[in-house]
Amino acid sequence: MSVIRVGTRGSALAMAQTTAVANRIQAVTNGEVEIIPITTHGDVSRESLSSLGGTGVFASALREALLNDECDVVVHSFKDLPTDPYAGLTIGATPKRADARDVLCARAGFTLATLPEGARVGTGSPRRAAQLRELRPDLEVVDIRGNVDTRLALVADERLHAVVLAAAGLGRLGLLENMATEYLELSDWPTAPGQGALAIEVRDGKPERLLAKALAVLNHATTQATVAAERQVLARLEAGCAAPIGATAVLDDGLLFLTATVYSPDGTRRITASHAATPESHAVADLQDAALDVADRAARELLAGGAAEIAPLTVTS
Incomplete structure (x- = not known):
């Protein structure tokens, strides 16, 4: 393998996080790495995430490109990846997770508590919409689509008072420090399973030697385990990212803790479960x-x- 080809969505955020992965692969292999931008249905459609079906709208085109040998690996935001296995592909590595929290990006330094009554807050996530309605039922929650810059522009142009975004995405774009007006703590505001983590997907079978070496270095066992716990909740509930579910797993003092919450879409009800397990080893x-x-x-x-x-x-017996 003379060149390792890394497939990615073409958005600024996807390119930023893929470039970071590609640079690490290059550093490990001391070889040539090429980034291959791929357009997905989720990138071109203006429909809401829930009406698109949520799960998989950003992943399927990348996966088909990988199966068709248009690239050697693809980089996904883990929270966009369906939990069902995809024939012919496997997750080759899970790099160390970035900040899993959501942040509020608001006009005039507003926080969630200080936003004026009736303020318009944008999100494309049913989970975030339910959380906003639970904590501030007076707010007008506006369904939005678009990349990070498009969403931030809605606040800058005063069409919205605020938007809720992932801290990890803003951080990878270098925007977090200037744009976030409040960090929403995971204990009160759990985020999407896998948020802040990346998945590096490869074709089934033994990878070429240099690629295998890079995957081994990139993989972070703790992130791999905590993301697996969060995503297994989705898998057991047979729920996708269109469902209002938050989950947070951490490994602390030898224990793996998991808290998962299901919200009603209108924010009036929630159910939470918390459990812990002790791994035999690391x-x-x-x-x-x-x-x-x-x-x-x-x-x-x-x-x-x-x-x-x-x-x-969608739950089966």
Whole structure:
């Protein structure tokens, strides 16, 4: 493999995070790396994320390009990736996670508590919309689409009072310090499963030697385990990113903690489950076993508490 080709969406954010991954691959392999921009349906459609179906609208074109040998790896935002396996592909590495929190980007330095009554706040996420309605039912929650710059422009042009965005995305674009007016803490405002993490996907089978070396260096076992726990909740509920679900997993003092919350779309109800597991060791396999165990217990509790009745989930027996 003379050149490692890295596929990505063409948005500024996707290019920024993929460039960081490509630079690390190049540093590890000391070889040539080429970035291949790929347009996805989610990039060109102006429909809302929920009406598009949410899960997979940003991933399918990248995956097809990978299967068609147009690139050797693709870089996804993990929160955009469906939980179902994709035939012929596997996650080759999960780099260390960035900040998983959401932030408020508002006019005049407003926080969520100080926004004026009736303020217009934009988001394309059903989960964020439900959280906004729960904490501030007086707000007008506006469904928006577009890249980060487009969303921030809605505030700068005073069409909205604020938008809610991912801290990780703003950080990767170098905008976090200047644009965030409030960090929304995970204990009160859980974010999407996998938020802040990247997934490096490859074709099934043994990777070429240099690529395998890069994947081994890029993978971060703790991030791999915590993201697996969060995403397993989605898998057990058979819910996609169109469902209003937040999940936070952390590894602390030898314990893997997971808290998952399902919201009703109108923000009037929520169900939360919290569980912990003790991995046998910090080996990848033991961390993954603990992640699946804690997620399964959390999902069972959510279902028993009526999660399928308050949120748009598709659940089988």
